[in-house]
Amino acid sequence: MVKDRAMMRSCLVHRAAQIFAFAFLFAHACPAQQKTSNAEQLLFDSVNRERLARHLPILKWDEGLARAARKHAEQMAEQDLFEHQVPGEADLATRAREAGARFSHITENIAMGASADEFHDGWMHSPGHRANILDAIADSIGVAVVEGSVDLYAVEDFAHAVAVLSIEEQEKRVGELLTARGLRLLKIGDDARKSCELDRDYVGNSKAKYIAHYETPDISRFPGTMEKEIQSRRYKSAAVGACPGKGASGFTRFRIVVLLY
Secondary structure (H helix, E strand, O other): OEEEEEEOOOOOOOHHHHHHHHHHHHHHHHHHOOOOOHHHHHHHHHHHHHHHHOOOOOOEEOHHHHHHHHHHHHHHHHHOOOOOOOOOOOOHHHHHHHOOOOEEEEEEEEEEEOOHHHHHHHHHOOHHHHHHHOOOOOOEEEEEEEEOOOOEEEEEEEEEEOOOOOHHHHHHHHHHHHHHOOOEEOOOHHHHHHHHHHOOOOOOOOOOOEEEEEEEOOOOOOOHHHHHHHHOOOOOEEEEEEEOOOOOOOEOOEEEEEEEO
């Protein structure tokens, strides 16, 4: 028995290199999984085998996702329920974040039955579950299999992981993007941060010609309108400020302000 619930690269790599990467990744995932069962390893292996066969990037093991998956599987087993959210439990995104995962996209497969082989076969014959396993956006996975009174309960959590960056690291990365585009970086970090926090144009004395407040899960790119503005060549210098994001329900987003002069 299986259920699915999705919540809001194609990469061509030489097959031999993919196989090596898969073997290396799986071998190095196991030590981090202190109590990983054979069933969990089998499901992890099976997911990446399906992806490898279709030239999709293989998934990295994520301990935060694994903790979230295990806790949910335990809850289902203890309450003898088969649901994506049992009574008294947070939603998928919230419990994954509380378990330490950081992500911009997350989905989940659950199953109940006698064996891990049965679970994977069932998921691959269910359009929703199959879509989660072959999701090109996903780059990380956590798997758990827990024994109930009669059946096994299995959970696969898939996500697109987002790096954990300090405010300073965020500003440095955005600053590097700006300097790579020929802009001189101004040292007004404190004022720029305050502008970010207050969602105001600018709290300092030097008024910028163009100000962009934005939130993004991908700090390596600018919003399209802002990129177009930078490419206009009307600006010589820039400042950047970062502040804690306001992303809802566990989703990680970087909150940035860029000022162009």
